[in-house]
Amino acid sequence: MIDYVAPLRDMQFILTELAGLDAVAALPGCEEATPDLVAAILDEAGKFAAGVLAPINRQGDLQGCRLEADGSVTTPDGWQAAYDRFRESGWIGLSAPVEYGGQGLPRLVSTPVWEMWFATNMAFTMLPQLNVSQAEALQIAASEEQKATWLGKVVSGEWGSTMNLTEPQAGSDLAATRARAEPAGDGSYRVFGQKIFISYGEHGLTPNIVHLVLARLPDAPAGVKGLSLFIVPKYLLDAAGNPRARNDVKCIAIEHKMGIHGSPTCTMSYGDAGGAVGWLVGEANRGLETMFIMMNEARFGVGVQGVGLAERAYQAALGYARERVQGRNALTGEAGQPIIRHPDVKRMVLSMRARVMAMRALLYTAAGWFDIAHHHPDAAEAERCRRYVDLLMPVAKGWCTEIGNEVCDDAIQVFGGMGFVEESGIAQFFRDARIITIYEGTTGIQANDLVGRKILREDGATLRELLVDIRRTTAQLAEDAALVSIGVDLATHAENLESALDWVLANGKDNLADVLAGAVPFLHLLGTVCGGWQLARAALAAQRRLAAGEGDAAYLASLIELARFYMAGIAPRALAHAETVREAGGPVSRFAESAF
Numbered sequence: 001m002i003d004y005v006a007p008l009r010d011m012q013f014i015l016t017e018l019a020g021l022d023a024v025a026a027l028p029g030c031e032e033a034t035p036d037l038v039a040a041i042l043d044e045a046g047k048f049a050a051g052v053l054a055p056i057n058r059q060g061d062l063q064g065c066r067l068e069a070d071g072s073v074t075t076p077d078g079w080q081a082a083y084d085r086f087r088e089s090g091w092i093g094l095s096a097p098v099e100y101g102g103q104g105l106p107r108l109v110s111t112p113v114w115e116m117w118f119a120t121n122m123a124f125t126m127l128p129q130l131n132v133s134q135a136e137a138l139q140i141a142a143s144e145e146q147k148a149t150w151l152g153k154v155v156s157g158e159w160g161s162t163m164n165l166t167e168p169q170a171g172s173d174l175a176a177t178r179a180r181a182e183p184a185g186d187g188s189y190r191v192f193g194q195k196i197f198i199s200y201g202e203h204g205l206t207p208n209i210v211h212l213v214l215a216r217l218p219d220a221p222a223g224v225k226g227l228s229l230f231i232v233p234k235y236l237l238d239a240a241g242n243p244r245a246r247n248d249v250k251c252i253a254i255e256h257k258m259g260i261h262g263s264p265t266c267t268m269s270y271g272d273a274g275g276a277v278g279w280l281v282g283e284a285n286r287g288l289e290t291m292f293i294m295m296n297e298a299r300f301g302v303g304v305q306g307v308g309l310a311e312r313a314y315q316a317a318l319g320y321a322r323e324r325v326q327g328r329n330a331l332t333g334e335a336g337q338p339i340i341r342h343p344d345v346k347r348m349v350l351s352m353r354a355r356v357m358a359m360r361a362l363l364y365t366a367a368g369w370f371d372i373a374h375h376h377p378d379a380a381e382a383e384r385c386r387r388y389v390d391l392l393m394p395v396a397k398g399w400c401t402e403i404g405n406e407v408c409d410d411a412i413q414v415f416g417g418m419g420f421v422e423e424s425g426i427a428q429f430f431r432d433a434r435i436i437t438i439y440e441g442t443t444g445i446q447a448n449d450l451v452g453r454k455i456l457r458e459d460g461a462t463l464r465e466l467l468v469d470i471r472r473t474t475a476q477l478a479e480d481a482a483l484v485s486i487g488v489d490l491a492t493h494a495e496n497l498e499s500a501l502d503w504v505l506a507n508g509k510d511n512l513a514d515v516l517a518g519a520v521p522f523l524h525l526l527g528t529v530c531g532g533w534q535l536a537r538a539a540l541a542a543q544r545r546l547a548a549g550e551g552d553a554a555y556l557a558s559l560i561e562l563a564r565f566y567m568a569g570i571a572p573r574a575l576a577h578a579e580t581v582r583e584a585g586g587p588v589s590r591f592a593e594s595a596f
């Protein structure tokens with residue numbers, strides 16, 4: 001397997017030229033993010049990814065996890081040492097507030113860092129990612145006393161974290177949740193029920209695990225408005241705050257699955273021996289709102305998993321395509337050609353690179369908006385960026401995971417037969433990637449959220465605002481003779497997007513089933529156009545730097561070509577997606593279920 005090399009040049013270009021690192025670093029509370037510090041952090045994270053996480057990725061896949069007879073779960077060799085180093089280096093708290101022991105760096109800085117870790121070892125990185133998401137939820141909803149007890153240990157990674165939503169009958173639909181919690185009369189609760197598919201629900205990597213559990217109080221209303229959130233630790237704490245007595249929660253099974261073997265996926269049983277002790281977080285019956293904070297954090301992170309895995313697969317495919325010799329040159333007839341000289345293989349590898357860069361640029365740009373939304377002193381600007389983040393969160397999750405899968409699939413094709421056999425290692429990325437379109441809300445659920453809550457509910461207002469920004473970019477492209485064709489293509493795809501938006505808005509009330517049948521194509525459409533928009537912005541920035549005689553001219557020119565390729569080779573999918581949105585819903589609705 002080709003070694004992972006952190007794509008620092010691409011990351012730096014996107015951070016500075018597209019995602020507005022300078023502007024983010026000028027925000028109150030983000031001043032630490034100086035260019036030198038950011039470069040040093042990325043450099044260190046890249047070394048950690050390549051030197052510590054990548055080397056144990058394969059053995060994690062081969063060994064997997066084991067549920068022992070005593071109910072403990074064993075993780076792969078190397079996990080403990082890597083986790084200890086990860087935690088001691090302070091990586092978990094990179095973007096957590098300083099007051100809770102974090103480093104307070106902007107999301108824009110932590111995003112590329114997490115990308116490198118997901119790229120090199122996704123199964124491992126899910127563990128600290130859960131801490132980051134849980135810390136976000138506790139910051140917002142936990143009481144001061146709860147924060148003092150739990151939050152610091154979660155931010156430092158001293159204790160592990162989990163999120164417990166899923167039950168056998170409650171997957172996408174959390175309204176069906178049955179786990180229950182009863183007040184114990186002393187301010188605590190007793191939690192009962194079973195949760196399935198809980199990532200890192202049990203392990204021995206940390207001396208305690210903080211479970212966040214969705215459950216119903218006795219008098220709770222039906223549906224999602226009757227869900228409350230509870231902290232349920234694996235070990236109850238003694239007077240000094242140290243883990244002591246085992247709580248009434250245990251792992252009763254772990255899943256055998258197609259990928260992420262190093263991440264234990266646990267069935268958790270709460271309250272078999274009288275009730276698991278827990279404490280209510282935030283208000284009763286508003287648990288889902290808090291859980292959504294955690295899930296939104298995690299959803300963005302899963303989008304980053306998409307680009308990380310895709311980058312790793314792209315690097316492997318490129319390396320293999322340069323080394324593997326097969327066939328004759330189609331033009332010269334010369335034998336002994338590396339397969340990258342075959343136009344079809346070259347197209348596949350270029351297409352992988354274009355999609356990786358489009359996803360990365362979209363995610364980092366969204367991370368920059370997230371920071372502005374949280375820190376900008378001008379309320380209107382902060383609000384505008386909050387709207388953009390809200391709109392694009394399902395795209396960051398849904399599109400980047402779908403495309404991440406596609407890229408991993410293409411990598412197998414580039415490897416040919418060697419891609420199908422496990423020995424080459426490329427199959428692991430494909431298998432690991434398959435979960436990302438499913439957990440944290442399937443692509444279907446993301447698409448419903450996009451079309452329902454983010455578009456129909458506000459009559460498409462934010463998307464129209466975004467379209468204005470996209471057209472501002474097309475106008476800039478039109479002013480430069482060298483880039484005008486990119487601008488024309490982007491304008492065409494923006495029109496496809498707008499026409500699909502108009503159709504969705506016109507049919508949202510009377511033909512909702514037709515609209516929802518096209519929700520996933522709509523998500524793809526928006527992702528495809530936004531990805532193209534970002535690469536077009538990259539072309540503009542590259543051209544500016546070329547004109548100023550700054551930077552590596554060959555690299556900058558390649559970014560312009562990359563945008564051209566995306567417009568010709570990837571973005572035309574927008575037309576098909578728009579057509580599917582408008583035309584496929586009717587046949588889907590009319591097709592009789594009995595006719596299958």
Ligand SMILES: Cc1cc2nc3c(=O)[nH]c(=O)nc-3n(C[C@H](O)[C@H](O)[C@H](O)COP(=O)(O)OP(=O)(O)OC[C@H]3O[C@@H](n4cnc5c(N)ncnc54)[C@H](O)[C@@H]3O)c2cc1C
Pocket residue numbers: 163164165166170171172173196197198199200257265435438439440441442443444445448
């Ligand atoms: C490896 C792994 C790790 C996981 N980690 C965790 C964890 O840490 N914590 C946790 O709580 N859960 C976790 N999960 C659970 C995961 O979040 C769920 O599997 C996921 O939300 C989908 O739920 P489901 O499996 O019940 O599928 P279902 O909800 O049954 O969905 C099946 C299909 O129906 C579609 N569908 C369902 N409802 C709708 C709808 N309304 N509109 C359109 N389409 C719909 C879905 O898109 C999907 O295609 C994990 C799962 C796995 C496999």
